[in-house]
Amino acid sequence: MELLRYILRRMLLSAFVVVGVTFLVFVVAQVVPSDPAALYAGPRPTAEQIEKARQELNLDAPLQARFATFATAMASGDFGISYKSRRLIAEDLRAYLPATLELAVFSTGLALLIGIPLGVVAAAHQGRWADRLGSFGSIAAVAMPTFFLAMILQLVFAQWLGILPLSGRLSREIAISAPLQMITGFNLIDAILAGRFDVFGDALAHLILPALTLASYPAGVAMRLTRSAMIEILERRHIVAARALGLSEPRILFGHALPNAMGPALTVIGLSFAYALTGAVLVEIIFAWPGLGRYVSEAILAKDFPVIAAVTMVVTICYVVMNLLIDIAQALVDPRVALS
Amino acid sequence: MKKLVHRLGIPGSIALAIVTLFVLVAILAPWIAPYPLQGAGAPNVIAKLQPPSASYWLGTDHLGRDILSRIIYGTRVSLTNGLLIVAFSLLIGLPVGLAAGYFGGWIDEALMRGTDVFLAFPALLLAVLMAAALGPGFLNSIIAVAVTWWPWYARLARAEVLVLRGQPYVEAARLSGVSHPRIIIRHILPATGRPLTVQAALDVGPALLTAAALSFLGLGILPPTADWGQMVDAGRKFFPARWWYSAMPGMTIFIIALAFSVLGDALRDRKGGASRASA
Amino acid sequence: MPLLEIKNLSVSIPTPDGDVHAVRAVSLDIERGEIHGVIGESGCGKTMTGMAALGLVPKGARIQADRFHFDGEDLRENAVRLRGRRIGLISQDPAAALNPVLSIASQMDDVIRAHRDMPRRARRAEAAGLLAATGLPDPERVLRSYPHQLSGGMQQRVVIAQALATGADFLIADEPTTALDVSVGAQVLALLRKLVAERGLTVLMITHDMDVIAEACDRATVLYAGRSIETGPVDDVLQRPGHPYTRALLAALPDAAPHAARLSAIEGSIPAPRSTIAGCAFAPRCPQAMPVCAAEPPPERGNDGRRWLCHLPEGTR
Numbered sequence: 001m002e003l004l005r006y007i008l009r010r011m012l013l014s015a016f017v018v019v020g021v022t023f024l025v026f027v028v029a030q031v032v033p034s035d036p037a038a039l040y041a042g043p044r045p046t047a048e049q050i051e052k053a054r055q056e057l058n059l060d061a062p063l064q065a066r067f068a069t070f071a072t073a074m075a076s077g078d079f080g081i082s083y084k085s086r087r088l089i090a091e092d093l094r095a096y097l098p099a100t101l102e103l104a105v106f107s108t109g110l111a112l113l114i115g116i117p118l119g120v121v122a123a124a125h126q127g128r129w130a131d132r133l134g135s136f137g138s139i140a141a142v143a144m145p146t147f148f149l150a151m152i153l154q155l156v157f158a159q160w161l162g163i164l165p166l167s168g169r170l171s172r173e174i175a176i177s178a179p180l181q182m183i184t185g186f187n188l189i190d191a192i193l194a195g196r197f198d199v200f201g202d203a204l205a206h207l208i209l210p211a212l213t214l215a216s217y218p219a220g221v222a223m224r225l226t227r228s229a230m231i232e233i234l235e236r237r238h239i240v241a242a243r244a245l246g247l248s249e250p251r252i253l254f255g256h257a258l259p260n261a262m263g264p265a266l267t268v269i270g271l272s273f274a275y276a277l278t279g280a281v282l283v284e285i286i287f288a289w290p291g292l293g294r295y296v297s298e299a300i301l302a303k304d305f306p307v308i309a310a311v312t313m314v315v316t317i318c319y320v321v322m323n324l325l326i327d328i329a330q331a332l333v334d335p336r337v338a339l340s
Numbered sequence: 341m342k343k344l345v346h347r348l349g350i351p352g353s354i355a356l357a358i359v360t361l362f363v364l365v366a367i368l369a370p371w372i373a374p375y376p377l378q379g380a381g382a383p384n385v386i387a388k389l390q391p392p393s394a395s396y397w398l399g400t401d402h403l404g405r406d407i408l409s410r411i412i413y414g415t416r417v418s419l420t421n422g423l424l425i426v427a428f429s430l431l432i433g434l435p436v437g438l439a440a441g442y443f444g445g446w447i448d449e450a451l452m453r454g455t456d457v458f459l460a461f462p463a464l465l466l467a468v469l470m471a472a473a474l475g476p477g478f479l480n481s482i483i484a485v486a487v488t489w490w491p492w493y494a495r496l497a498r499a500e501v502l503v504l505r506g507q508p509y510v511e512a513a514r515l516s517g518v519s520h521p522r523i524i525i526r527h528i529l530p531a532t533g534r535p536l537t538v539q540a541a542l543d544v545g546p547a548l549l550t551a552a553a554l555s556f557l558g559l560g561i562l563p564p565t566a567d568w569g570q571m572v573d574a575g576r577k578f579f580p581a582r583w584w585y586s587a588m589p590g591m592t593i594f595i596i597a598l599a600f601s602v603l604g605d606a607l608r609d610r611k612g613g614a615s616r617a618s619a
Numbered sequence: 620m621p622l623l624e625i626k627n628l629s630v631s632i633p634t635p636d637g638d639v640h641a642v643r644a645v646s647l648d649i650e651r652g653e654i655h656g657v658i659g660e661s662g663c664g665k666t667m668t669g670m671a672a673l674g675l676v677p678k679g680a681r682i683q684a685d686r687f688h689f690d691g692e693d694l695r696e697n698a699v700r701l702r703g704r705r706i707g708l709i710s711q712d713p714a715a716a717l718n719p720v721l722s723i724a725s726q727m728d729d730v731i732r733a734h735r736d737m738p739r740r741a742r743r744a745e746a747a748g749l750l751a752a753t754g755l756p757d758p759e760r761v762l763r764s765y766p767h768q769l770s771g772g773m774q775q776r777v778v779i780a781q782a783l784a785t786g787a788d789f790l791i792a793d794e795p796t797t798a799l800d801v802s803v804g805a806q807v808l809a810l811l812r813k814l815v816a817e818r819g820l821t822v823l824m825i826t827h828d829m830d831v832i833a834e835a836c837d838r839a840t841v842l843y844a845g846r847s848i849e850t851g852p853v854d855d856v857l858q859r860p861g862h863p864y865t866r867a868l869l870a871a872l873p874d875a876a877p878h879a880a881r882l883s884a885i886e887g888s889i890p891a892p893r894s895t896i897a898g899c900a901f902a903p904r905c906p907q908a909m910p911v912c913a914a915e916p917p918p919e920r921g922n923d924g925r926r927w928l929c930h931l932p933e934g935t936r
Contacts (some may be wrong), residue, residue, distance in 0.1 A: 013456070016453065016456075016782075017453075017456055017457055017460045020453070020454070020456070021457055021461065022457070023434070023457075024457060024461075024466075025469070028469050028470055029469065029473065092377060128719065135524075138728050139605065140594075140598060141596035141602045143545070143549070143594060143598040143600075144594055144597075145549055145553065145556075145569075145572075145590060145593045145597065146553065146593060146595065147553065147556050147569075147572060147590075148586075148587075148590030151576070151579055151580075151586055151587075151590065152587075152590075154579075155579075155583065159580050177428070236715065237710060237711075237712060238717055238718045238719075239874065240675060240708075240716075241708060241710055241716040241717070241778070241781075242718070242729075242898050243673075243702070243703075244673050244675065244706075244708035245703045245707070245708075245733070245781055245782070245784075245785055246702055246703015246704055246730075246734060246785050247703065247729060247733050248733065251729065255721075255729060256721065256729075259718070259720045260718070260719070262720070275462075277462050277465070278462035278463065278464035278465045279464070281464065281465070281468060281557065284430060290573065297557060299470065299472075300557065300558070301558065302473045303472065305472070305473070308468075308469055308472050309469070311465075312465055312466070315465055316461050316462065316465065319460065319461070319462050320460050321461075
């Protein structure tokens with residue numbers, strides 16, 4: 001009962017936040033820029049063209065009316081047309097969003113897979129060299145500028161060792177000669193669905209470096225959170241009891257202590273996902289990854305505000321929904337969350 | 341000195357030394373840069389893209405400018421960036437948090453829900469949106485990051501105030517009819533301001549990291565002023581053949597961000613009274 | 620030969636402010652099939668003695684003894700191997716001893732799997748059987764539950780079932796009834812007696828409660844300030860205590876002295892755990908103390924299986 005009330009309250013709060021986000025994006029994208037009409041009218045516009053653009057964009061209407069129009073359009077998935085390419089933004093998003101999501105999901109998984117076991121091991125060896133090394137590594141991972149790490153990885157794995165592709169999402173030969181039919185938009189899944197394991201391998205190889213880059217920061221955070229949670233948990237009586245029952249040390253660490261650290265782990269998923277979504281802006285440029293990040297960075301250079309606004313909206317809503325799901329999952333894992 | 345090392349631990353002390361060094365470099369830039377003119381932006385076309393050597397310790401960029409001098413000048417931009425971001429954020433976040441925590445009720449609810457909206461954005465994305473709307477430039481990029489930064493301070497300040505508000509001396513002041521602004525200024529602000537300022541000082545590192553990401557995207561200060569993020573981006577065209585162009589400023593960002601992190605950890609450990617072994 | 624033989628055990632834990640002498644000189648012989656009570660105030664070293672036998676002392680702790688053997692094996696070397704195989708633990712607070720996020724089924728299964736090579740089905744049946752053996756009425760339902768869905772008494776029965784699942788024949792019960800209601804505690808004690816009788820177990824019962832000693836134990840050892848000061852069959856210790864401290868403990872019982880219900884009713888306090896003690900540790904609080912008591916370690920009185928340490932001559936007790 002409390003659980004249900006908690007979930008409803010959280011959903012209501014998220015809905016409110018989405019309205020707030022919409023308003024903020026509207027203000028930043030449509031009110032702050034000095035003259036959207038001039039941008040909309042194209043390069044070196046005449047006064048008439050600007051006037052026409054003003055009317056088309058409904059810039060003379062009162063602010064409330066403009067916000068209402070903006071919000072309705074967003075709600076119906078109508079993101080307008082790009083100033084620059086004159087294409088429907090919604091269509092562009094459909095092409096780019098899966099690429100970014102694939103990267104975000106994969107890097108989040110990678111971050112958890114690296115960070116959590118390291119945190120467990122560090123906690124088990126608290127104060128000893130494995131712990132110190134791991135702790136320093138996690139600080140370094142957090143302090144590393146994403147764009148710099150990306151370049152180092154490219155240098156080492158693509159240039160020197162030549163074992164992974166430098167950039168892109170699929171090899172050109174595959175993309176041109178035998179393109180993958182888009183079903184989910186996730187190359188890895190689509191390749192399996194199509195039974196094309198060569199493509200799967202190729203897509204995976206392309207995914208590793210950008211995902212690793214994005215995973216560095218959240219993996220560092222995951223390691224630190226897991227470590228501190230585990231240190232506390234390992235001192236609890238039921239761990240002493242488990243030792244007294246003759247359970248093996250790995251079984252105690254991973255089977256008994258780690259499930260108690262699910263709270264922090266879930267927090268890391270949210271954080272990592274958010275980081276991947278925004279880090280994508282930097283990483284996708286460097287790895288020429290055809291996702292939202294590269295899309296928006298091109299829009300920034302062109303001052304293509306409808307595109308920037310649309311991407312911000314979509315990514316933020318993904319983020320809000322993700323956080324909502326995590327909060328609910330946390331309440332399910334630990335019923336005490338719902339009570340506080 | 342010895343006492344400081346003892347309190348911060350060895351890694352913390354090294355980190356503090358590095359941060360201090362960067363501050364000194366920023367202040368003394370024109371006097372210690374080997375090529376002050378190039379540091380400030382003057383091209384030097386006779387020595388384009390030279391690898392590190394005796395005359396150019398960290399190599400030169402595509403306009404032949406000494407990268408070391410550029411990095412030294414860039415220190416000024418980066419540190420002021422970081423400092424101003426946290427300062428602006430404190431300026432917004434502290435009053436919001438104070439008001440929300442002190443008055444409670446609907447004021448609290450309204451302010452915190454507003455804060456939630458800002459926190460709902462993935463931070464860098466909101467900064468990019470803001471920076472794009474404001475246009476590139478030094479101050480604009482700072483404002484853009486501060487917009488995503490202040491809600492954290494609002495939350496921190498509010499949490500501190502909630503603890504303080506229940507203190508007997510605050511209660512007593514309120515009951516004896518002292519005015520709200522006076523209570524806030526005399527009792528609440530000093531006690532809240534301290535921990536928040538410490539936090540803010542440590543946030544200079546992450547803040548300048550975010551600012552560097554913006555300038556990497558071309559949304560920061562404009563050339564010819566030296567800026568680390570912008571240098572990494574400019575060097576990308578020549579990467580990896582002329583690796584030093586990107587690598588040197590990238591390394592610099594990493595070192596200063598790392599120093600701030602380690603220092604923050606050392607301070608937290610000391611405050612929490614955690615074992616010295618884990619420092 | 621006793622199952623557990625401890626002679627002059629000491630456990631000290633180094634700290635920045637000097638060594639903490641958690642156990643100073645404990646001697647203890649536990650025979651097969653008995654429930655042996657170890658009683659004392661908190662801080663007397665009774666729990667640390669049990670933990671030392673399990674190899675669960677804090678990191679860096681030093682264990683020394685003239686003899687510290689379980690069934691002929693030196694516990695200083697073999698405690699980790701023996702625990703969970705032959706030696707089990709029933710801890711004080713069953714709610715804390717069970718993992719809050721794992722179901723009882725998976726916690727029972729973990730233990731059985733660690734000790735016996737059985738297919739999954741058989742393990743489940745074994746778990747249900749063990750729970751039934753501890754008197755839980757609906758084992759299947761208990762298996763499906765999480766710890767917080769069970770009452771304290773049920774939780775303690777699960778903990779006992781886990782200890783049985785290891786196949787251990789020696790259980791260290793650390794205040795098994797303290798966290799429970801009086802009536803539930805009595806049921807748990809009855810269960811332990813029954814298991815000892817049926818399965819030939821041996822139990823070391825750590826407690827601060829004379830009632831538990833009287834109700835459940837065959838023999839008892841009294842600890843004070845890290846030393847075993849008296850030992851013997853329960854009836855004899857209760858009726859004819861040798862050491863003045865034991866007498867004070869008995870006098871502090873509710874039915875003996877209605878207004879002083881707790882052990883701390885004895886005036887004064889136990890010696891600091893970091894101090895060194897020259898004579899009898901109880902001397903500063905002892906109503907019958909003599910000058911020699913503070914200066915020299917007390918001699919051993921009594922005979923086989925019934926001993927105490929005191930300067931007072933035997934006839935005066």
